Amino acid sequence: MRESSAIGEGEPQWSQVHGGRQRLAMRSLRCQVCGGQLDREKPLPWVFSVSELSALREAEARELPAVTATPPCCVPCSRVAARLCPHLVRDGSVLCLVASTEPWGALGDLYALDKKVRGRVLMQFGDPRIGLLLGKQALVAVAGIDELSPSSSEPRQIR
Numbered sequence: 001m002r003e004s005s006a007i008g009e010g011e012p013q014w015s016q017v018h019g020g021r022q023r024l025a026m027r028s029l030r031c032q033v034c035g036g037q038l039d040r041e042k043p044l045p046w047v048f049s050v051s052e053l054s055a056l057r058e059a060e061a062r063e064l065p066a067v068t069a070t071p072p073c074c075v076p077c078s079r080v081a082a083r084l085c086p087h088l089v090r091d092g093s094v095l096c097l098v099a100s101t102e103p104w105g106a107l108g109d110l111y112a113l114d115k116k117v118r119g120r121v122l123m124q125f126g127d128p129r130i131g132l133l134l135g136k137q138a139l140v141a142v143a144g145i146d147e148l149s150p151s152s153s154e155p156r157q158i159r
């Protein structure tokens with residue numbers, strides 16, 4: 001999906017992910033906050049909400065791909081995100097290291113042949129319906145998730 005870009009203007013819209021910026025961060029493995037290039041030769045720093053990390057762990061336990069639309073985040077920016085992102089403040093966040101990533105698919109709206117639109121569909125590359133998807137965010141499968149800060153069932157913030 002195409003979106004306009006006005007870097008440095010206006011106020012952050014935390015729940016509105018900019019598709020182009022998100023795709024660039026996923027494809028190039030850049031920090032989602034500052035855009036800095038991360039070292040591909042090392043495990044990547046990544047901040048997950050407590051609930052997303054739980055869902056990723058559940059997928060791993062069931063031997064399913066652990067798929068996320070959340071791009072990586074450098075360690076200094078993880079502290080900023082944990083403090084300012086309303087979702088992370090509400091749900092709690094965990095700073096992790098991710099050993100490997102693989103492009104998996106896209107999240108978007110599916111315009112099906114029955115003329116119904118289904119929002120927030122996760123679709124894997126190779127799915128024959130992918131031409132009917134208005135892609136909004138790139139999805140990657142992550143593997144080898146190690147928590148740098150301990151998780152708990154209570155929402156928490158990274159200090």
Ligand SMILES: [Zn+2]
Pocket residue numbers: 031032033034035036073074075076077078
């Ligand atoms: Zn950063």
